[in-house]
Amino acid sequence: MPDKSINTTCPYCGVGCGVRVTLDEQGGISVSGDPEHPSNYGRLCSKGAALGDTLSMDDRLLYPEVLGTTTAWDDALNFVSDQLQSIINEHGADSVAFYVSGQLLTEDYYVANKLMKGYIGSANIDTNSRLCMSSVVAAQKRAFGTDTVPGCYEDLERAKLIVITGSNTAWCHPVLYQRIVKAKKDNPDLMIVVIDPRRTSTADIADIFLPLKPTTDAILFNGLLHYLADNGEQNSLFTSHCTEGLDDALNAAASADIASVAAHCELDASDVEAFYRLFARTERVVSVFSQGINQTSSGTDKVNSIINCHLLTGRIGRPGMGPFSLTGQPNAMGGREVGGLANQLAAHMDIANPEHRATVQTFWQSPHIPDQDGLKAVELFKAIKAGQVKAVWIMATNPAVSMPDNQQVREALSECELVIVSDCVRNTDTSQYAHVLLPAQTWGEKDGTVTSSERRISRQRSLLPFPGESKPDWWIIAEVAKRMGHAEAFDYSEAADIFIEFARLSGYNNNGQRDFDISAYADLSYEQYDNLQPTQWPITSAQPQGTARLFADGRFFKPGGKAQFVTITPRPAAVPTDDQYPLVLNSGRVRDHWHTLTRTGHSSRLSAHISEPFVEVHPQDATQFGLTASALARVSSRWGEVIVRVNVSDHQRPGSVFIPMHWNDQFTSRACVDSLINDATDPYSGQPEFKHTPVSIEVYEPEWYGFILSRRRLALKNVTYWASSKGNDYWKYEIAGSELPQDWASCARSLLCSAEQDVGWVEYFDNAFKRYRAARIVNGRLESCLFIGPDINLPARDYLADIFVKEELSDKDRASLLTGKPPGDVEDRGKIVCACFNVGLNEITKAIKEQQLVTAEAIGKVLKAGTNCGSCVPELKAILKGSS
Numbered sequence: 001m002p003d004k005s006i007n008t009t010c011p012y013c014g015v016g017c018g019v020r021v022t023l024d025e026q027g028g029i030s031v032s033g034d035p036e037h038p039s040n041y042g043r044l045c046s047k048g049a050a051l052g053d054t055l056s057m058d059d060r061l062l063y064p065e066v067l068g069t070t071t072a073w074d075d076a077l078n079f080v081s082d083q084l085q086s087i088i089n090e091h092g093a094d095s096v097a098f099y100v101s102g103q104l105l106t107e108d109y110y111v112a113n114k115l116m117k118g119y120i121g122s123a124n125i126d127t128n129s130r131l132c133m134s135s136v137v138a139a140q141k142r143a144f145g146t147d148t149v150p151g152c153y154e155d156l157e158r159a160k161l162i163v164i165t166g167s168n169t170a171w172c173h174p175v176l177y178q179r180i181v182k183a184k185k186d187n188p189d190l191m192i193v194v195i196d197p198r199r200t201s202t203a204d205i206a207d208i209f210l211p212l213k214p215t216t217d218a219i220l221f222n223g224l225l226h227y228l229a230d231n232g233e234q235n236s237l238f239t240s241h242c243t244e245g246l247d248d249a250l251n252a253a254a255s256a257d258i259a260s261v262a263a264h265c266e267l268d269a270s271d272v273e274a275f276y277r278l279f280a281r282t283e284r285v286v287s288v289f290s291q292g293i294n295q296t297s298s299g300t301d302k303v304n305s306i307i308n309c310h311l312l313t314g315r316i317g318r319p320g321m322g323p324f325s326l327t328g329q330p331n332a333m334g335g336r337e338v339g340g341l342a343n344q345l346a347a348h349m350d351i352a353n354p355e356h357r358a359t360v361q362t363f364w365q366s367p368h369i370p371d372q373d374g375l376k377a378v379e380l381f382k383a384i385k386a387g388q389v390k391a392v393w394i395m396a397t398n399p400a401v402s403m404p405d406n407q408q409v410r411e412a413l414s415e416c417e418l419v420i421v422s423d424c425v426r427n428t429d430t431s432q433y434a435h436v437l438l439p440a441q442t443w444g445e446k447d448g449t450v451t452s453s454e455r456r457i458s459r460q461r462s463l464l465p466f467p468g469e470s471k472p473d474w475w476i477i478a479e480v481a482k483r484m485g486h487a488e489a490f491d492y493s494e495a496a497d498i499f500i501e502f503a504r505l506s507g508y509n510n511n512g513q514r515d516f517d518i519s520a521y522a523d524l525s526y527e528q529y530d531n532l533q534p535t536q537w538p539i540t541s542a543q544p545q546g547t548a549r550l551f552a553d554g555r556f557f558k559p560g561g562k563a564q565f566v567t568i569t570p571r572p573a574a575v576p577t578d579d580q581y582p583l584v585l586n587s588g589r590v591r592d593h594w595h596t597l598t599r600t601g602h603s604s605r606l607s608a609h610i611s612e613p614f615v616e617v618h619p620q621d622a623t624q625f626g627l628t629a630s631a632l633a634r635v636s637s638r639w640g641e642v643i644v645r646v647n648v649s650d651h652q653r654p655g656s657v658f659i660p661m662h663w664n665d666q667f668t669s670r671a672c673v674d675s676l677i678n679d680a681t682d683p684y685s686g687q688p689e690f691k692h693t694p695v696s697i698e699v700y701e702p703e704w705y706g707f708i709l710s711r712r713r714l715a716l717k718n719v720t721y722w723a724s725s726k727g728n729d730y731w732k733y734e735i736a737g738s739e740l741p742q743d744w745a746s747c748a749r750s751l752l753c754s755a756e757q758d759v760g761w762v763e764y765f766d767n768a769f770k771r772y773r774a775a776r777i778v779n780g781r782l783e784s785c786l787f788i789g790p791d792i793n794l795p796a797r798d799y800l801a802d803i804f805v806k807e808e809l810s811d812k813d814r815a816s817l818l819t820g821k822p823p824g825d826v827e828d829r830g831k832i833v834c835a836c837f838n839v840g841l842n843e844i845t846k847a848i849k850e851q852q853l854v855t856a857e858a859i860g861k862v863l864k865a866g867t868n869c870g871s872c873v874p875e876l877k878a879i880l881k882g883s884s
């Protein structure tokens with residue numbers, strides 16, 4: 001068999017990069033960027049490049065399980081349909097709900113939405129996209145009449161000014177960030193403004209950086225609106241012919257002069273003025289925004305405050321300009337298109353619109369169509385807790401981790417009459433509550449489409465054999481629908497059948513009335529579907545090659561065809577800080593991890609960059625609260641508490657702290673940040689306020705600190721803190737305990753091995769300094785090691801990690817093992833900075849010093865670091881800065 005290449009799409013962020021997968025004769029796969037895909041032109045970030053590492057069968061869910069017993073598909077599907085139908089018969093359609101995901105493919109999403117809204121007759125289907133994008137949806141609909149992203153990625157290269165606000169693009173949308181970096185390199189006149197309370201890696205390329213006070217974004221953009229109008233930057237032709245509501249919006253912003261904006265946002269007035277002046281004088285400006293704007297209790301208003309500035313200047317729909325929302329998930333956009341939100345219908349139609357309801361119902365020939373919105377995510381889990389919703393089917397998402405105030409979500413699930421979970425992973429924080437587990441296929445196995453942030457529909461293609469009895473999500477849903485009596489409506493044999501039906505619906509009764517129209521695909525053959533090329537919707541008979549930009553003609557989808565200025569009265573966060581909880585908690589992503597670690601947590605390459613959950617605090621706060629870098633801290637809010645490692649950084653604002661969102665009970669003892677997050681939501685979108693929860697912080701002082709490296713995954717006992725991460729051939733555990741054991745030797749044995757494995761120990765115990773070190777060497781190979789001390793001063797893990805790959809320890813390795821230091825002639829690479837080429841901090845600092853390197857490019861030439869995905873370039877620059 002010759003090597004075979006398949007083009008598909010990355011399953012992580014909303015950039016939607018094209019991936020080329022090559023399968024070799026031995027069944028091995030290699031992954032590279034698709035050079036022809038217009039999202040990435042061959043680039044991949046560290047996550048995309050490591051996709052091949054994440055295809056392991058570890059912890060895969062392979063067979064259906066009902067009430068804890070492995071079951072045949074037929075029995076599981078009968079059980080699900082019988083139980084759902086019986087609950088519906090007894091309590092009505094609204095007593096059941098689906099909670100779905102931006103990880104689903106469009107075809108899966110469409111079928112789930114059709115079953116719930118058209119055939120069960122409830123709108124109780126919501127998605128985890130509620131947590132990241134719903135404020136953009138609400139804001140775009142208020143302004144444009146439709147949920148339309150007006151521009152495209154190419155605008156970033158054609159802009160003269162890019163304003164990046166509330167987005168750590170460098171880490172969360174790395175390939176787009178690299179496109180911006182290149183655009184700036186090619187055109188040094190391109191100006192970049194970064195607005196964020198945190199100085200993230202994205203600010204590395206900023207000409208102006210505005211570290212504004214959390215939640216004051218709408219004040220800043222109201223001020224910009226006022227400034228633009230005051231300085232003659234209004235595009236009067238555009239505003240008079242193409243918009244409504246300007247006067248009210250300007251009146252609401254009238255008091256937002258530079259001095260008051262600067263005072264409210266806690267910025268230098270000169271910096272605010274410099275930003276306003278730059279925006280005013282630059283015609284081609286793109287405003288990029290993401291979760292920092294969306295994930296607050298006034299996220300919808302914040303998005304509209306940005307859109308208002310583009311409407312005032314008429315900078316929308318033309319090359320190099322416009323507001324640009326970056327979506328978090330690979331198919332958040334596809335979910336919006338099929339009506340995956342509880343207040344939408346398929347093909348961008350609205351539940352509130354009777355004509356839309358009639359259109360969808362007639363097209364589907366369905367018995368029902370809801371005329372009331374369903375429950376949005378936070379409301380949905382509250383309704384489950386209240387017993388109002390009695391059955392929930394969770395697909396491809398992990399709400400026990402990712403929902404705000406997730407302890408309440410866990411309680412709701414534990415009390416729910418019927419919890420069905422479709423997933424590819426067996427053990428998640430959510431699956432432990434499931435009565436039914438249904439094995440779904442995952443990336444590399446499933447077949448369908450996704451839509452990126454720029455409205456580009458791309459194919460995810462099946463490349464690998466399906467493991468166990470896993471099935472596509474659409475198949476599982478359709479089989480349940482058939483058993484509920486709807487065989488004809490769900491008679492799909494391929495993902496293509498669903499996509500074609502969806503394409504027909506998008507054009508049905510449309511006539512240019514609705515933005516979402518892919519009717520050019522209404523008659524695709526299977527072969528054409530297989531070969532579908534990445535294309536931006538609308539895709540119609542008039543525009544068969546797709547559409548890069550919308551609104552260039554000044555026509556919007558509001559009644560009357562005009563865009564709407566939204567009057568913005570900035571609001572503070574829902575829950576203010578106080579004496580008990582004086583700090584603002586912000587949560588978000590780290591560079592190399594994705595969501596709840598179910599995929600990236602199993603890659604040693606991706607776990608090397610940041611392997612442990614942390615709280616980042618400003619040095620002033622560290623001093624005030626007595627915190628030491630690398631020690632542990634307890635962070636508490638009214639909703640919960642976590643214990644995490646302290647990271648001191650002046651990239652934080654004083655008074656603010658950051659904790660990443662990824663860690664959960666499968667990887668840590670107590671570090672799930674969403675257990676701290678308040679459940680306040682935006683009144684228009686229902687999006688929760690992940691970016692602002694008042695918290696307190698204090699030292700967490702264990703009796704001892706330690707770490708373990710082990711070839712086996714361990715179930716730890718006798719520790720009060722643990723955080724695990726995958727290494728090359730081993731699992732690493734950072735641990736701490738609140739009680740000193742009577743006997744370290746027995747404690748080590750209980751942690752690391754069973755009675756039968758109690759061989760091969762090398763041990764060292766220093767009673768005076770309370771240090772214990774042990775290693776198990778079996779058949780000449782290091783099996784596990786444990787280092788304990790009274791404080792955080794423990795050996796670096798990296799050298800020990802390196803000797804795990806050795807099949808036979810050398811005498812030198814054995815001699816130096818319990819010192820935790822490499823033998824004299826072996827270099828310790830230090831913490832990994834470049835995940836693509838496995839380059840450590842010590843190697844970089846040594847090269848900088850010895851070879852007098854002064855640029856990231858020079859480091860790349862010597863060590864290759866930063867020369868693949870570029871995600872670590874900001875860190876290389878920070879290291880250079882620290883070394884200078």
Ligand code: SF4
Nearest residue numbers: 010012013017045048
């Ligand atoms: Fe995947 Fe990275 Fe591209 Fe996002 S930027 S789609 S994570 S390769």
